[in-house]
Amino acid sequence: MMAALSMSGISKAFPGVRALDNVDFDCLPGEVHAICGENGAGKSTLMKILGGSYRPDAGTIRLAGNAVHFSHPRQAAEAGISIIHQELSLLPHRSVAENIFMGREIARHGLLDKAAMRDKAARLLGRVGARIDPQALVSSLSIAMQQLVEIAKALLLDARILVMDEPTAALDERDSRTLLALVETLRRDGVSIVYISHRMPEVMAIADRITILKDGRKVWTRPRDAAPVGEIVRAMVGRDLKDFYPARPASASGQLLLSVEGGANAALRDVAFDVRAGEIVGVAGLEDSGKAALAQALVGDAPFSSGTVTLRGEPVTLRAPRQATAAGIGYLPGDRKREGLALRQSVRDNALLTLRSMAGLFARPQRGAFASDVIDGKLREMDVRAADFGQEVGTLSGGNQQKAIIVRWLAQASDILVFVEPTRGIDIAAKAAIYETMRGFADSGRGIVVVSSDMPELIGIADRILVMHQGRISGALPRDASEEDIMHLALGLADQPHREARA
Amino acid sequence: MTTDVAKPGPARSGLPISILLAGLSIGFFVVVALATGEIAQLSGQGITGLLQRMVALGLVAIGQTFVILVGSIDLSVAALISAVAVLASHIMQGDPAMILPAILLCLGLCLAVGLVNGALVAYGGINPLIATLGTGLIVQGVLAASFGSLQGAVAREFQAIAYGGLLGVPYSLLLLAILSLAAAFVLHRTLFGARIYAVGGNPDGARLAGIRTERVTLSAHVVASLFAGASGLYLAARLQSGTPWVGRDGIYDLESIAVTVIGGTILAGGKGGIAGTLAGVLLFACLDAGFNMLGIDAFLKQVLRGAIVIAAVAVHAVRTKGHVA
Numbered sequence: 001m002m003a004a005l006s007m008s009g010i011s012k013a014f015p016g017v018r019a020l021d022n023v024d025f026d027c028l029p030g031e032v033h034a035i036c037g038e039n040g041a042g043k044s045t046l047m048k049i050l051g052g053s054y055r056p057d058a059g060t061i062r063l064a065g066n067a068v069h070f071s072h073p074r075q076a077a078e079a080g081i082s083i084i085h086q087e088l089s090l091l092p093h094r095s096v097a098e099n100i101f102m103g104r105e106i107a108r109h110g111l112l113d114k115a116a117m118r119d120k121a122a123r124l125l126g127r128v129g130a131r132i133d134p135q136a137l138v139s140s141l142s143i144a145m146q147q148l149v150e151i152a153k154a155l156l157l158d159a160r161i162l163v164m165d166e167p168t169a170a171l172d173e174r175d176s177r178t179l180l181a182l183v184e185t186l187r188r189d190g191v192s193i194v195y196i197s198h199r200m201p202e203v204m205a206i207a208d209r210i211t212i213l214k215d216g217r218k219v220w221t222r223p224r225d226a227a228p229v230g231e232i233v234r235a236m237v238g239r240d241l242k243d244f245y246p247a248r249p250a251s252a253s254g255q256l257l258l259s260v261e262g263g264a265n266a267a268l269r270d271v272a273f274d275v276r277a278g279e280i281v282g283v284a285g286l287e288d289s290g291k292a293a294l295a296q297a298l299v300g301d302a303p304f305s306s307g308t309v310t311l312r313g314e315p316v317t318l319r320a321p322r323q324a325t326a327a328g329i330g331y332l333p334g335d336r337k338r339e340g341l342a343l344r345q346s347v348r349d350n351a352l353l354t355l356r357s358m359a360g361l362f363a364r365p366q367r368g369a370f371a372s373d374v375i376d377g378k379l380r381e382m383d384v385r386a387a388d389f390g391q392e393v394g395t396l397s398g399g400n401q402q403k404a405i406i407v408r409w410l411a412q413a414s415d416i417l418v419f420v421e422p423t424r425g426i427d428i429a430a431k432a433a434i435y436e437t438m439r440g441f442a443d444s445g446r447g448i449v450v451v452s453s454d455m456p457e458l459i460g461i462a463d464r465i466l467v468m469h470q471g472r473i474s475g476a477l478p479r480d481a482s483e484e485d486i487m488h489l490a491l492g493l494a495d496q497p498h499r500e501a502r503a
Numbered sequence: 504m505t506t507d508v509a510k511p512g513p514a515r516s517g518l519p520i521s522i523l524l525a526g527l528s529i530g531f532f533v534v535v536a537l538a539t540g541e542i543a544q545l546s547g548q549g550i551t552g553l554l555q556r557m558v559a560l561g562l563v564a565i566g567q568t569f570v571i572l573v574g575s576i577d578l579s580v581a582a583l584i585s586a587v588a589v590l591a592s593h594i595m596q597g598d599p600a601m602i603l604p605a606i607l608l609c610l611g612l613c614l615a616v617g618l619v620n621g622a623l624v625a626y627g628g629i630n631p632l633i634a635t636l637g638t639g640l641i642v643q644g645v646l647a648a649s650f651g652s653l654q655g656a657v658a659r660e661f662q663a664i665a666y667g668g669l670l671g672v673p674y675s676l677l678l679l680a681i682l683s684l685a686a687a688f689v690l691h692r693t694l695f696g697a698r699i700y701a702v703g704g705n706p707d708g709a710r711l712a713g714i715r716t717e718r719v720t721l722s723a724h725v726v727a728s729l730f731a732g733a734s735g736l737y738l739a740a741r742l743q744s745g746t747p748w749v750g751r752d753g754i755y756d757l758e759s760i761a762v763t764v765i766g767g768t769i770l771a772g773g774k775g776g777i778a779g780t781l782a783g784v785l786l787f788a789c790l791d792a793g794f795n796m797l798g799i800d801a802f803l804k805q806v807l808r809g810a811i812v813i814a815a816v817a818v819h820a821v822r823t824k825g826h827v828a
């Protein structure tokens with residue numbers, strides 16, 4: 001069969017990095033071809049070259065045998081290539097329908113046909129299983145919903161080649177399953193799908209072939225049956241990864257650190273739970289369950305309007321992030337671009353942000369914990385990969401950006417860290433490193449609250465899992481809970497007293 | 504600031520900014536007129552006079568709205584207004600036969616300036632504040648240097664734009680109304696409008712969606728310059744002969760930006776529209792008229808205007824609980 005897409009000898013260098021080095025890649029009609037690789041391996045860069053965002057330094061792209069050269073994303077789109085980019089590219093102040101049709105508006109003689117766009121948008125949203133009003137403003141949607149809008153936008157084109165760059169990173173279990181089912185139908189329609197994900201179970205479930213990139217080079221391409229997970233990980237990371245999740249302490253957790261009683265606000269009701277020293281408490285739930293609102297309340301970003309929070313036995317008020325930081329609660333937000341990073345500033349400045357913001361106005365900038373080599377050491381310890389830590393953080397691969405934020409909070413002495421989707425978009429080796437860091441933090445007598453949509457992650461890392469449904473904690477599960485148990489509570493199917501008795 | 508919490512969309516809460524602002528402005532005007540006993544101001548003629556105050560600033564501000572929506576800005580409009588006013592009176596020299604050539608030439612100048620601004624910003628990657636400040640200074644400099652040889656006056660017939668009317672409605676108001684509707688139509692109903700919001704809202708996303716963002720930015724700059732030209736022509740008609748300082752004295756550059764932002768268009772681009780801008784212009788007109796009735800002196804007037812600009816933008820900030828300007 002003639003490959004729908006074949007890229008050969010692709011190379012691309014950025015200042016200070018060889019992002020791609022002589023990479024070959026092809027995809028057949030009706031095939032799902034997954035690309036795996038560490039953060040910064042060059043996966044997104046390869047796809048941006050395919051999409052006409054970057055021009056390759058060397059190499060050729062053929063579509064159904066014909067050589068093509070793209071100098072603008074528009075040409076790639078016209079050639080039947082549709083890309084769901086890793087970074088969201090929506091217009092926050094425009095409606096969902098306007099976003100889906102961005103750049104491809106339905107118009108006659110330059111006049112928009114808004115009704116037709118609304119109808120078609122509603123149909124596309126239905127196809128991705130999203131219950132979203134086409135007239136809603138994008139800024140009012142959660143990231144997961146925005147991701148679904150991106151997917152609908154990509155489907156508009158009826159592309160022959162569909163690239164999905166970490167489409168499920170922001171999605172919960174239910175939405176991910178819908179997406180995978182959609183990929184299945186598209187494949188049956190003969191669409192070639194390039195699928196990039198750090199979630200191994202997904203890759204194993206849908207890929208026909210798998211290509212591994214490492215440091216900009218292709219390691220191998222194999223059919224899925226010839227690529228067990230262990231081999232994939234070894235090829236990606238360059239070594240075996242045993243003990244993906246760190247061992248949990250055998251002893252019971254220590255003294256009470258944080259306790260919330262009757263916490264409520266617009267998005268939450270009756271929230272009550274404790275965090276003990278040495279404990280990692282997981283928070284699970286579907287997208288709209290209030291799990292992120294819980295994190296925001298804990299860090300004073302969207303505070304509780306009633307209820308009490310005590311920290312080490314002392315009642316605290318958490319009305320603003322600064323109060324929370326001062327009280328010793330750190331926050332790792334889920335949307336790193338919007339809430340976490342100063343994209344134009346250096347990696348180092350980003351890592352120092354919290355430390356600096358809590359310091360006195362007259363602290364000496366290059367002394368003590370502020371010194372470049374101290375923070376550089378911490379960045380290296382976390383394995384943040386950058387050509388130079390003075391580089392703009394926005395040019396790092398997504399996973400490395402996330403690691404830079406984690407360093408920020410580790411640099412600040414906190415008692416409790418609230419992590420929201422800590423490993424979103426992060427490769428498997430870095431995930432292991434982050435889990436290790438989290439466990440180390442907890443073992444030093446402090447506590448972690450981790451909100452995640454990645455159920456295997458919660459099961460692997462948390463000592464206890466709180467499951468949320470409609471703004472309430474619908475149950476708490478012990479550490480060896482199963483995915484089914486969590487889903488059961490997350491969907492609100494369980495009667496609560498029964499579950500709590502078990503926990 | 505949220506991941507999970509669905510906020511009510513700001514657009515949905517309360518009245519649209521434009522209506523709120525227009526209501527407040529008119530309320531202020533009426534109250535002042537009643538309080539000072541200047542009931543004549545509330546007659547048909549008084550209201551027409553009030554609305555006519557909007558024309559010059561309104562025209563520039565419509566153009567400014569286009570560039571701000573696309574994520575750029577235009578500081579060269581004041582100089583361009585002066586240039587057009589001077590050029591129009593110089594070419595006409597009182598001769599009605601020269602009206603059309605003068606208008607065409609002036610709009611040609613605006614087209615050229617708009618293209619230069621747009622090219623510098625979109626293709627040259629120069630920060631729009633600097634690029635348009637630069638072109639503005641150049642235009643202003645050339646104008647001041649050559650004004651000695653550019654004397655003249657517009658034709659009497661041309662002055663009808665400022666002083667004539669149809670069924671009691673001045674032509675200038677009709678012009679503003681028609682151009683406003685046209686601009687609003689373009690922004691909300693056409694491809695070009697959709698592209699402007701896309702490029703202003705997320706330039707990278709727009710590029711990835713296949714939009715040729717440079718062209719959109721360039722076109723928006725051309726629109727802004729043409730509207731500045733329209734404003735310059737109107738001022739020439741009103742003043743009979745243009746001077747190199749009409750634009751600068753009217754502070755049309757900064758005021759057009761101020762009313763646009765007051766009207767709810769965000770400086771970052773991608774959100775806002777013509778209705779809000781016109782409401783901002785109406786606010787300024789009502790303030791001026793009201794202060795005149797109250798006999799407030801010129802300097803205090805400036806202070807009050809400044810305070811009101813800040814207050815108006817602050818109100819948006821509170822209403823949308825976010826970053827406004």
Ligand SMILES: Nc1ncnc2c1ncn2[C@@H]1O[C@H](COP(=O)(O)OP(=O)(O)OP(=O)(O)O)[C@@H](O)[C@H]1O
Nearest residue numbers: 014019039040041042043044045395396397398399
């Ligand atoms: N615009 C840019 N300027 C400079 N360097 C860049 C740019 N884009 C990417 N890079 C670098 O190229 C390398 C490959 O990045 P790329 O985004 O392709 O990684 P990735 O495999 O998609 O990683 P992730 O899994 O984190 O998304 C990285 O080292 C990155 O820092």
Ligand SMILES: [Mg+2]
Nearest residue numbers: 043044086398
């Ligand atoms: Mg990537």
